[in-house]
Amino acid sequence: MNSDAVKSNPTTPDPGTLKPGTLKPETPRNSHGPAATGITSTPEWRALSDDATSLRNTSLRKLFSDDPHRTGTLTLDVGDLHIDVSKNIVTASTIRKLCDVAQAAGVLERRDAMFRGDRINTTEDRSVLHTALRLPRSETLIVDGVDITEEVHAVLDRMADFADKVRSGQFRGATGERITTVVNIGIGGSDLGPAMVSQALRHYSDAGIDSHFVSNIDPADLVSTLANLDPARTLFIIASKTFGTLETLSNAEVARQWVIDTLATDPETQKSVVAHHFVAVSTNIERVTDFGIDEANIFGFWDWVGGRYSVGSAIGLSVMLQIGPVHFREFLHGMHQVDHHFRTAPLEANAPIVLGMLGVLYTHFFGAETRAVLPYSNDLARFPAYLQQLTMESNGKSVTLDGSAVQTGTGEIYWGEPGTNGQHAFFQLLHQGTRLVPCDFIGFAKPTADLHNDAGASMHDLLMSNFFAQTHVLAFGKNAEEIRAEDTPESLVPHKVMPGNRPSTTILAPALTPQVLGQLIALYEHQVFVQGTVWSINPFDQWGVELGKTQAQALLPLLTSGAPGASTVDGSTSDLLARYRKWRGRS
Numbered sequence: 401m402n403s404d405a406v407k408s409n410p411t412t413p414d415p416g417t418l419k420p421g422t423l424k425p426e427t428p429r430n431s432h433g434p435a436a437t438g439i440t441s442t443p444e445w446r447a448l449s450d451d452a453t454s455l456r457n458t459s460l461r462k463l464f465s466d467d468p469h470r471t472g473t474l475t476l477d478v479g480d481l482h483i484d485v486s487k488n489i490v491t492a493s494t495i496r497k498l499c500d501v502a503q504a505a506g507v508l509e510r511r512d513a514m515f516r517g518d519r520i521n522t523t524e525d526r527s528v529l530h531t532a533l534r535l536p537r538s539e540t541l542i543v544d545g546v547d548i549t550e551e552v553h554a555v556l557d558r559m560a561d562f563a564d565k566v567r568s569g570q571f572r573g574a575t576g577e578r579i580t581t582v583v584n585i586g587i588g589g590s591d592l593g594p595a596m597v598s599q600a601l602r603h604y605s606d607a608g609i610d611s612h613f614v615s616n617i618d619p620a621d622l623v624s625t626l627a628n629l630d631p632a633r634t635l636f637i638i639a640s641k642t643f644g645t646l647e648t649l650s651n652a653e654v655a656r657q658w659v660i661d662t663l664a665t666d667p668e669t670q671k672s673v674v675a676h677h678f679v680a681v682s683t684n685i686e687r688v689t690d691f692g693i694d695e696a697n698i699f700g701f702w703d704w705v706g707g708r709y710s711v712g713s714a715i716g717l718s719v720m721l722q723i724g725p726v727h728f729r730e731f732l733h734g735m736h737q738v739d740h741h742f743r744t745a746p747l748e749a750n751a752p753i754v755l756g757m758l759g760v761l762y763t764h765f766f767g768a769e770t771r772a773v774l775p776y777s778n779d780l781a782r783f784p785a786y787l788q789q790l791t792m793e794s795n796g797k798s799v800t801l802d803g804s805a806v807q808t809g810t811g812e813i814y815w816g817e818p819g820t821n822g823q824h825a826f827f828q829l830l831h832q833g834t835r836l837v838p839c840d841f842i843g844f845a846k847p848t849a850d851l852h853n854d855a856g857a858s859m860h861d862l863l864m865s866n867f868f869a870q871t872h873v874l875a876f877g878k879n880a881e882e883i884r885a886e887d888t889p890e891s892l893v894p895h896k897v898m899p900g901n902r903p904s905t906t907i908l909a910p911a912l913t914p915q916v917l918g919q920l921i922a923l924y925e926h927q928v929f930v931q932g933t934v935w936s937i938n939p940f941d942q943w944g945v946e947l948g949k950t951q952a953q954a955l956l957p958l959l960t961s962g963a964p965g966a967s968t969v970d971g972s973t974s975d976l977l978a979r980y981r982k983w984r985g986r987s
């Protein structure tokens with residue numbers, strides 16, 4: 401390994417440990433061993449590594465004063481999104497090097513393979529075609545002899561027809577009442593996407609339909625949701641790709657009983673009551689019909705749509721019912737705009753590539769382990785949670801596509817809260833803590849609704865002044881000299897120093913419309929793809945969640961009785977189970 405490679409090795413001790421005030425990052429703490437093969441042994445990676453070494457010794461203050469045109473060059477535009485990356489610790493030359501690495505990793509070839517429908521999800525032998533869900537009707541995509549666009553639009557048309565009927569009152573409950581409440585029962589990708597979008601686009605709700613989302617196996621979720629609902633006016637959507645998920649099926653069974661108990665006057669009417677109050681979204685028609693939902697009430701999708709990539713499929717039915725087919729199509733159009741951009745924009749202007757690669761840069765060369773996503777929009781409160789599944793279930797992997805151990809860190813940890821709430825909670829650590837946390841700030845010029853305080857100030861302006869102030873302060877801070885100039889007692893100066901040099905990306909859009917939300921989602925989806933390719937992992941499987949599920953099934957009998965099987969669990973779990981049984985009044 402030459403000296404350049406040593407510099408790029410994330411496990412090589414770095415003399416510049418993180419000191420408050422300079423934010424020189426400590427060596428990344430991942431322990432994946434020396435980077436001997438794959439992307440980290442390419443000349444492109446070494447060039448990036450050299451650049452990162454000098455970047456770690458500079459500051460955003462210096463970068464801004466060295467290049468007055470910096471902001472002009474370090475911005476990207478995609479659809480309605482204006483993305484300012486100038487407050488990242490990079491130069492235009494770094495962006496070129498990041499793009500070189502992406503190219504060397506085969507991002508472009510793999511991207512084209514994904515859009516073509518190649519089976520790039522190799523561990524499940526599946527195509528990855530969530531991008532086909534938002535193809536316009538006019539664009540043909542044939543995979544394995546099947547006209548994918550036609551299939552997609554056939555389902556969209558059925559959804560639209562159903563949505564129109566429910567929204568207009570043509571489709572009614574078993575007793576003839578209008579449907580005014582929709583409860584989506586699903587979990588993971590069958591919940592987080594529609595729940596997030598439903599909240600984000602609540603101001604597009606125009607047919608008097610109230611949406612609820614039940615996901616947790618914790619009965620508190622279903623109980624609290626059903627408490628104030630009228631079954632005669634409620635439609636349940638059972639959303640599950642596999643229709644085999646314990647949480648969803650248990651909640652669905654209880655909901656079905658609740659409806660039958662109230663509305664089915666005799667056993668003869670049960671079937672028709674279920675048909676009036678239950679529809680399903682799934683790829684598994686057989687299981688849905690076994691559950692008792694009529695085939696006519698099933699909206700299908702395909703195994704080439706990953707759960708966490710499925711909000712543009714029939715999984716979005718609850719959203720379509722709420723905002724209507726026209727706005728739902730605008731949402732899909734926004735996603736398609738970013739798909740098109742990802743396919744066609746030159747590397748350095750390609751927003752998903754640049755943003756995904758910034759995450760790679762901070763992960764490998766700045767010791768960052770997390771990325772905060774901070775929407776300055778209360779309507780986007782669930783966006784960070786949605787992104788957690790999208791990004792972490794996708795890229796939380798430690799073996800490469802060929803099954804060997806990864807030689808690099810993978811999977812940024814995503815977290816966040818809407819602004820300004822986060823400012824009053826964890827921003828202290830962002831500003832003065834010892835960790836480097838790259839932040840994505842997302843804001844909108846126009847409010848969904850505005851109010852004015854006694855001084856006549858627009859509350860949306862107050863929100864957005866915080867949005868702009870935070871990225872400025874994170875980047876430039878306030879040094880000791882500036883603090884002393886304010887007559888601060890010397891003993892307080894070190895406490896008040898704001899180190900600055902904390903990177904952030906600003907995503908600004910005109911308004912939170914269905915189209916803009918679609919753009920935001922696709923922007924993050926494709927970042928995940930870019931990173932997964934560079935790390936040589938499969939972002940489209942999720943084997944790691946299976947063992948916990950089977951273990952829970954195996955443990956279930958031990959929650960009731962300590963008898964046979966107790967000896968098969970470890971001492972800690974066994975003690976905890978005994979205490980649980982005791983507190984539940986069991987033997």
Ligand SMILES: O=P(O)(O)OC[C@H]1O[C@H](O)[C@H](O)[C@@H](O)[C@@H]1O
Pocket residue numbers: 587588589590639640641642643644645648707708793942945
């Ligand atoms: O849609 P379903 O088949 O019910 O799956 C719901 C969720 O459960 C699983 O555990 C997966 O980890 C998720 O990727 C998936 O979205």
